[in-house]
Amino acid sequence: MSQVLLQEGLLQSWPSESSCEMGNIHCSEGCAEADKHVVSDGLIRNIDGDPSNTQSVESKSVTRKGRIKLLVSKLGTTLDRILFVDESPPQSNDSRRVHGGVLLHGCDTPEEHFDRHDVIIATMKDCQLTSVKGLQAAGLEFELRKCSTCLLLDEEKKCEDSQNEEGNDCPDAMKDYDSIVQFGLLECEDCCTRLVHRQSETLVERDNRRKFISDGQMYDEVSRCCMEFAQDFMIKEYGMKWITIDSENEGYPIRALVTETHPAAGGSSISRPTVLIITGKGKVGAGIFSRQHIQTTGVEPSTALFTIKQAKMRNMNVVLLDPNVNGERKSYMAVEKSMSKLFNYIEETADDENASSRYPLLIQAHSAAGGNIVRYLMDKSHCYLQHLQAIAFTDSTHNIQWVNKHPELSQFLESSAAIYFRSSKNEFGYSQPQPAGEDMSPDSSWLRRFGKIRTCWAGTTEHSLSDWSARKHIWEHFDKQTNLQALDHASENENASEKGSDSNKIL
Numbered sequence: 001m002s003q004v005l006l007q008e009g010l011l012q013s014w015p016s017e018s019s020c021e022m023g024n025i026h027c028s029e030g031c032a033e034a035d036k037h038v039v040s041d042g043l044i045r046n047i048d049g050d051p052s053n054t055q056s057v058e059s060k061s062v063t064r065k066g067r068i069k070l071l072v073s074k075l076g077t078t079l080d081r082i083l084f085v086d087e088s089p090p091q092s093n094d095s096r097r098v099h100g101g102v103l104l105h106g107c108d109t110p111e112e113h114f115d116r117h118d119v120i121i122a123t124m125k126d127c128q129l130t131s132v133k134g135l136q137a138a139g140l141e142f143e144l145r146k147c148s149t150c151l152l153l154d155e156e157k158k159c160e161d162s163q164n165e166e167g168n169d170c171p172d173a174m175k176d177y178d179s180i181v182q183f184g185l186l187e188c189e190d191c192c193t194r195l196v197h198r199q200s201e202t203l204v205e206r207d208n209r210r211k212f213i214s215d216g217q218m219y220d221e222v223s224r225c226c227m228e229f230a231q232d233f234m235i236k237e238y239g240m241k242w243i244t245i246d247s248e249n250e251g252y253p254i255r256a257l258v259t260e261t262h263p264a265a266g267g268s269s270i271s272r273p274t275v276l277i278i279t280g281k282g283k284v285g286a287g288i289f290s291r292q293h294i295q296t297t298g299v300e301p302s303t304a305l306f307t308i309k310q311a312k313m314r315n316m317n318v319v320l321l322d323p324n325v326n327g328e329r330k331s332y333m334a335v336e337k338s339m340s341k342l343f344n345y346i347e348e349t350a351d352d353e354n355a356s357s358r359y360p361l362l363i364q365a366h367s368a369a370g371g372n373i374v375r376y377l378m379d380k381s382h383c384y385l386q387h388l389q390a391i392a393f394t395d396s397t398h399n400i401q402w403v404n405k406h407p408e409l410s411q412f413l414e415s416s417a418a419i420y421f422r423s424s425k426n427e428f429g430y431s432q433p434q435p436a437g438e439d440m441s442p443d444s445s446w447l448r449r450f451g452k453i454r455t456c457w458a459g460t461t462e463h464s465l466s467d468w469s470a471r472k473h474i475w476e477h478f479d480k481q482t483n484l485q486a487l488d489h490a491s492e493n494e495n496a497s498e499k500g501s502d503s504n505k506i507l
Helices: 002-007 064-083 110-126 131-137 148-165 177-182 217-238 291-296 305-313 328-342 368-384 407-413 444-450 463-469 471-506
Strands: 020-022 025-027 037-040 043-046 140-145 192-197 240-246 254-259 274-278 317-321 361-366 388-394 418-422 454-457
Touching: 110 131, 110 217, 131 140, 131 217, 140 217, 192 291, 217 240, 217 254, 217 291, 217 305, 240 328, 254 328, 274 305, 274 368, 291 463, 305 317, 305 471, 317 328, 328 368, 361 368, 361 463, 361 471, 368 388, 368 407, 388 471, 418 471, 463 471
Parallel strands: 274 317, 274 361, 361 388, 388 418, 418 454
Antiparallel strands: 020 025, 037 043, 140 192, 240 254, 254 317
């Protein structure tokens, strides 16, 4: 024990003959005045109380009695520090822990790390910075990073321009380049909008993310600005706008992003097919599937941009719900209020026997959104089933057992109009992702949970990327069901017209 205390600096080696020092007085163990000399706060004080006899001394020169008291005092202080947590507020940044042990870029000490962290957070919050400006305050920005193929095309385009200036013919490989650009057919899905650290010009990736975006407050603030950037892009490029669903709700107002042609946004295209996209639980916003991947993988893979673009190409309306605006526990309430307002033209005509109009609806539901939309359809199946043409679940949480008392909805969820895309997570025994679109052989537990719905692999082991990796197959399903419904609707109209003509002949 004494050796441990010596190493810790709590005990010093003492001379064989202990002594105390008071001015010119040197007393040993046999000193007649030794009993009057005690240790208090590192000072030798005379019991008689004469302040002139009080002086600072070295620990090694106190009496044996004083040494014991000093040792006990130091040992007690150390044990208190080890056994009991100091709950007083930290006096310096040294007491804060660096998440993951990774300092922000350009910082050499924890003090520098926390100073930079605090300045970034204060700037973003106090100045209420959003989207691009908020990212700039954190030293970040989004850039379009082109793939190798597009970079080669750019080089060939430069070559063509230089040769045209010299009067030479352009290479054969570039003869159709202008027509491709003119008609907007150069839509490369390998090019991606990535988050970049401005100072070092480094891509933010999963392995280095903590070097540029620390965990905690900074992660939340940067995620918010990234999501706002993506939503601003949807508004600017695809003509979407925010619609307030309920501003009197406790917490933040419930809103949704919809295309300007949708009736809820004042549009008159009520008969257009509508694509409804609902994201999963967590802190993700409308049209965002993953906060992590929008920072480390790219805007396109982590958002609904691909689905919006495909819908606009097919002249469809788009609706993006925001179920997590007031937390995931209130996500169903947000879905319920949003559906009742955005699709009131469907629900209000459900009981009208004379209503013959159809409002084609396609649904893409990710993760917990699948459970929310199935719960909603349980109460409103009589309103929506006649308009619902197709539904695509990605890692959905719904259960077919919920709808045992709703036979029409149960039949629809197991029909060809419904499809389920499943990510091949590691716990399923797959180290590599299974090919996207490949049918999965369900076991008994899967059939008991989801029924006989067609189930395919999403093509990824990442739950949050299942919508991106299965995007083409989702739209193959939508196109197939939309065409089938269109053909069925056309045949119904044809049969109705034939019946009308026959009745006229009889008359």
